[in-house]
Amino acid sequence: GENVEQHPSTLSVQEGDSAVIKCTYSDSASNYFPWYKQELGKRPQLIIDIRSNVGEKKDQRIAVTLNKTAKHFSLHITETQPEDSAVYFCAASMGSSASKIIFGSGTRLSIRP
Amino acid sequence: GAGVSQSPSNKVTEKGKDVELRCDPISGHTALYWYRQSLGQGLEFLIYFQGNSAPDKSGLPSDRFSAERTGGSVSTLTIQRTQQEDSAVYLCASSLETSGRGYEQYFGPGTRLTVT
Numbered sequence: 001g002e003n004v005e006q007h008p009s010t011l012s013v014q015e016g017d018s019a020v021i022k023c024t025y026s027d028s029a030s031n032y033f034p035w036y037k038q039e040l041g042k043r044p045q046l047i048i049d050i051r052s053n054v055g056e057k058k059d060q061r062i063a064v065t066l067n068k069t070a071k072h073f074s075l076h077i078t079e080t081q082p083e084d085s086a087v088y089f090c091a092a093s094m095g096s097s098a099s100k101i102i103f104g105s106g107t108r109l110s111i112r113p
Numbered sequence: 114g115a116g117v118s119q120s121p122s123n124k125v126t127e128k129g130k131d132v133e134l135r136c137d138p139i140s141g142h143t144a145l146y147w148y149r150q151s152l153g154q155g156l157e158f159l160i161y162f163q164g165n166s167a168p169d170k171s172g173l174p175s176d177r178f179s180a181e182r183t184g185g186s187v188s189t190l191t192i193q194r195t196q197q198e199d200s201a202v203y204l205c206a207s208s209l210e211t212s213g214r215g216y217e218q219y220f221g222p223g224t225r226l227t228v229t
Contacts, residue, residue: 002171006155032216034216034217034218043204043220043221043222043223044204044220045220046217049216049217089155089156091156093216095161095169095171097163099144099161099163099216100158100161100169100171101146101158101161101206101216101218102158103148103155103156103157103158104155105154106154106155106156
């Protein structure tokens with residue numbers, strides 16, 4: 001079926017350390033993999049995305065890696081700050097035209113001061 | 114410009130009643146999605162519209178749920194004979210297109226539905 005699995009469900013890291021969130025997807029035709037950040041009581045917002053023609057993308061302290069063979073992709077946040085505390089969702093495009101966006105179950109990231 | 118808007122922001126209804134939730138996407142966005150988010154949970158895909166194509170309804174949890182999109186713009190999600198398990202935040206998102214650089218989804222603020 002069309003499925004995105006995300007781990008861990010909760011993650012607590014010391015401020016300044018790195019955080020890694022991992023996702024796997026079921027559809028080998030998936031070609032677009034966004035990551036969204038949702039702060040408490042707010043709507044999800046895109047923080048970074050990657051397409052299947054590249055293996056890694058970086059934007060300042062955030063990076064995403066993609067392994068299409070293994071159907072894995074990961075979010076890496078370096079030098080974590082208190083404002084990084086939020087729920088993070090991975091997603092993948094699926095369906096007959098690979099345009100339906102299916103989300104993982106989310107990771108609640110807490111940054112300890 | 115204006116983002117995605119949804120109405121009402123909150124809806125409390127009695128079990129068994131029908132409800133309609135509205136989504137106004139960003140002007141010019143061809144793709145529109147509905148998701149459901151239960152408290153502390155992830156984003157559950159419900160339905161997806163792309164241009165004039167037939168919608169992908171594969172995520173609708175039962176035949177009590179339906180949605181339409183009129184004129185390629187405004188969308189309404191209807192839940193008939195509401196049940197307590199329908200209580201959740203219903204999020205709408207739109208994107209410019211579904212290929213190339215237009216994939217990014219912009220979410221609305223959501224409608225919080227409470228079924229008593």
